[in-house]
Structures are given as C-alpha cells and as structure tokens.
Amino acid sequence: MPGERLLSGMSEQHQNIYPPPGGSGKASETQTVLLAQKAVSGSSHAFNQLADLYYNKIFKLVYYRIKYKMDAEDLTQEIFAQAFRNLNSLKEVEKFKSWLFSIAINKVKDFKRKKQFTSLFGILSDRNIKDEQKPDTEPDSRPDANPLYNVMRQNFWKQFEEVLNRLSYLEKEVFLLRFLDQLGINEISVALDKNESTVKTHLYRALKKLKHDDSVKGLLKESLP
Amino acid sequence: MKINNDSHLTEDRIVKSVADKSELLYSEKEHLANCSVCSAVLESFENDLKQLAEIAALSVPSPKRRFFAYEKKSERNFPRVFGLRTSLAAAITLLFFVITLHSDSMKSLFDAKTGSSIDELHSDDLFITEINSLVENALPRRYTDIYGEADPDYDEDSMDFIIPSSGNDTISEDGEGGLLS
Numbered sequence: 001m002p003g004e005r006l007l008s009g010m011s012e013q014h015q016n017i018y019p020p021p022g023g024s025g026k027a028s029e030t031q032t033v034l035l036a037q038k039a040v041s042g043s044s045h046a047f048n049q050l051a052d053l054y055y056n057k058i059f060k061l062v063y064y065r066i067k068y069k070m071d072a073e074d075l076t077q078e079i080f081a082q083a084f085r086n087l088n089s090l091k092e093v094e095k096f097k098s099w100l101f102s103i104a105i106n107k108v109k110d111f112k113r114k115k116q117f118t119s120l121f122g123i124l125s126d127r128n129i130k131d132e133q134k135p136d137t138e139p140d141s142r143p144d145a146n147p148l149y150n151v152m153r154q155n156f157w158k159q160f161e162e163v164l165n166r167l168s169y170l171e172k173e174v175f176l177l178r179f180l181d182q183l184g185i186n187e188i189s190v191a192l193d194k195n196e197s198t199v200k201t202h203l204y205r206a207l208k209k210l211k212h213d214d215s216v217k218g219l220l221k222e223s224l225p
Numbered sequence: 226m227k228i229n230n231d232s233h234l235t236e237d238r239i240v241k242s243v244a245d246k247s248e249l250l251y252s253e254k255e256h257l258a259n260c261s262v263c264s265a266v267l268e269s270f271e272n273d274l275k276q277l278a279e280i281a282a283l284s285v286p287s288p289k290r291r292f293f294a295y296e297k298k299s300e301r302n303f304p305r306v307f308g309l310r311t312s313l314a315a316a317i318t319l320l321f322f323v324i325t326l327h328s329d330s331m332k333s334l335f336d337a338k339t340g341s342s343i344d345e346l347h348s349d350d351l352f353i354t355e356i357n358s359l360v361e362n363a364l365p366r367r368y369t370d371i372y373g374e375a376d377p378d379y380d381e382d383s384m385d386f387i388i389p390s391s392g393n394d395t396i397s398e399d400g401e402g403g404l405l406s
Contacts, residue, residue: 044294044295047294048292048293048294051291051292051293051294052291055288055291055292056288059285059288060282060285063285063286064281064285069286072288073288073289073290076288076290076292077290077292080292080294081292081294084294153284156280156281156284157284160277160281179274179275179277179278180277180278180281180282182278185245200244200245200248203244203245204240204241204244207240207243207244207270208237208240211236211240211270216273216277217273219277220273220276220277220280223280
C-alpha cells in the first residue's frame with residue numbers, strides 16, 4: 001500500500017470517535033460552567049461529568065508534550081485528582097477550562113523537570129534513558145489501527161518534534177495551545193499566566209518560523225493521502 | 226503592510242492575521258475580503274495548520290482509563306482542626322488514662338502503697354522511742370539488778386567498787402606493767 005497515508009490508515013468510525021478539534025461550541029461552554037458551579041459547591045458527581053467532558057482533551061495535551069502513552073495516562077489521572085482537591089481555589093467558574101489547562105501545563109512541566117533530574121543521575125527505574133528519549137513505541141491497541149498506521153504515527157511524532165524543537169519554550173507552548181489544544185488567546189493567557197499581548201507576540205513569532213520551515217510542508221505531504 | 230487596494234498584504238500581516246484576526250486594520254480586512262491572492266495565501270497557511278492539528282489529534286492513542294472522584298463525606302461533615310490520625314491518637318491516649326485511673330487494680334495498688342507507708346511510720350516511731358530510752362539509760366535494766374540498784378541514780382562508791390578508777394591502780398613490782406588486783 002504505497003499510497004496509504006496516516007489519515008487513510010484510520011477508519012471513518014475511528015475519526016468520529018476523535019472529532020476534529022474546535023467542535024465544542026457555546027453549549028459545551030455553558031454546560032462546563034454549570035457543572036463547574038456544582039462541582040465547586042461540593043458535587044463529586046458534577047466533577048466526574050466534567051472529567052468525562054475534558055478527559056480526552058487533557059490526555060491529548062499531555063501526549064502532545066511527552067509522547068508516551070503510559071506516562072500520559074498517569075499524568076492525566078494526577079491532573080484531575082489535583083483539580084478535584086483544589087476546587088476551592090477556582091475563583092471564577094467561567095474560567096474552569098483555562099484553570100484545568102493551567103494545572104495540566106504545570107504538571108507536564110514538573111514531570112519533564114523530574115525526568116531530566118532523574119536522567120541526570122541515571123535513576124530511571126523501569127525504563128532506560130534511551131527509551132525515554134524516543135517517542136512512544138507502543139502500538140495503538142485500537143482494533144482499526146493497522147501496523148502501517150502505527151509506523152506512520154511514530155514517524156509523524158518524530159518529525160513533529162523536530163519541527164517544534166526550532167521554537168522556544170513559550171513559542172512552542174503557545175502554538176500547541178492555540179492550534180492543537182484549540183484554546184483562544186484569552187484562555188491561553190489565563191492558562192500560562194501571561195498577558196494577551198505576550199501570548200500574541202509569541203504566537204506570531206512561532207508562526208513566522210513555521211511558515212518559512214519547509215519541514216512542515218514535508219510533514220503534511222507525508223502524512224496526508 | 227497594505228497601503229491601497231493595488232498592493233497585497235505582506236507576509237508579516239498574513240501571519241499576524243493567522244495569530245489574531247483582530248490585529249488587522251479595517252482597510253486590511255477589506256482588502257482580504259476582496260483580494261483572491263491574499264485570501265488564498267492566508268487560507269493555505271490556515272489549512273496547513275488545521276491539517277497539522279488534525280493529524281496530531283488522530284495520532285494520539287486512545288486513553289484506557291477514566292477519572293472517578295470519590296466524595297469524602299467524613300471530611301466534609303466533620304471540620305477537622307488536627308489531622309485524622311492525630312485526633313485518633315489523642316482520643317486513644319485519653320481513653321487509656323481514664324481507664325487506668327478508674328480501674329480496681331490501680332485503686333488497690335494505691336491503697337496498698339498507702340497502708341505500707343503508715344506501718345513504716347509506726348515502726349519508725351517505736352524505734353525512735355527505744356533509742357531515746359537507751360540514751361537516757363545506757364545500761365539495760367538487768368545490769369542495775371546485778372549491782373542491786375534498780376534505781377539508775379547510783380552513787381559514786383558503788384560505781385568505784387564495780388569499776389575502780391585509774392588513780393587506785395597499782396603497778397606490779399616486776400615492772401611488766403601488769404595490774405595487781
């Protein structure tokens with residue numbers, strides 16, 4: 001199957017499970033605010049509904065940054081546990097999404113710092129450092145994920161990482177939050193605790209670098225059918 | 226930067242527009258709406274980014290777990306000043322003291338200790354009385370019986386008779402220092 005590409009490696013049904021980003025809408029925002037209000041007033045049931053609503057988004061956010069499924073699963077659990085414990089610190093329920101994303105970003109940052117520290121002293125317990133540096137090699141367990149898809153997925157993340165490595169930390173973070181995590185400028189500024197003009201400046205710099213980067217075009221050419 | 230309808234938007238302005246559409250001036254927005262070249266450049270860049278996001282989203286494996294929060298009723302209904310463990314340890318210690326202080330065995334232990342100390346005090350009194358009487362009368366009564374004076378106020382003569390004074394001692398003639406009785 002020489003012409004098969006990453007998108008065509010997945011079935012139609014699979015693509016429906018993971019709809020294209022940006023499909024949340026106003027109704028979802030209203031639902032989030034209502035559930036957040038209930039959760040803050042002590043309803044664990046409401047928080048569980050919020051967790052169901054945002055679990056995939058947060059898991060993706062973590063995976064985009066660490067690219068290792070097992071760690072992403074653990075971190076996602078920790079992020080929701082921390083959010084549940086600190087619900088009292090959420091002052092404006094309207095900003096629940098940004099607040100949750102800021103917890104996630106800080107958790108990922110802590111994880112990376114810890115990983116760097118442990119690799120510095122060679123104290124990795126269950127995996128060796130070589131494995132840590134590679135993107136996720138575990139094949140996707142979904143029934144419709146064929147072996148070629150798994151190979152292409154690994155290849156995509158490798159190339160994507162190379163593209164992102166040309167950006168500074170903040171440029172990368174703002175770019176990922178805006179285009180992959182589908183957050184608005186205002187939400188990004190709350191999540192990163194930076195003012196909006198700083199966010200716009202970093203986003204502009206990141207886009208300018210990527211526009212001139214031929215590897216982005218190459219990456220898209222290889223991945224699309 | 227776009228000056229009039231004849232000049233196209235610069236690459237910088239296109240990138241600015243992708244970052245945030247509100248950054249564009251009114252005239253630039255107007256030009257974008259009418260200029261097919263500029264809108265095609267903008268659309269192409271936006272499409273690239275959209276496709277990149279879609280591929281990335283599809284390349285994420287599916288998570289196997291879901292989060293479930295449990296409500297801790299005891300924590301919510303009972304405001305805790307100290308930690309649960311500290312409170313429990315304090316309660317157990319208090320209970321232990323109450324039980325030990327009010328138990329029969331502890332009471333009997335205290336009673337036994339008090340009784341024995343009273344006995345000791347009584348025997349001490351008797352002993353002191355005996356000592357005092359001995360100070361008063363150094364010789365036991367039977368010695369006074371021997372020399373026929375039940376009365377301890379003896380006279381000098383009788384004492385000289387029983388224990389002669391050193392002035393009456395006679396040195397023996399052989400000079401060996403022996404006492405002649």
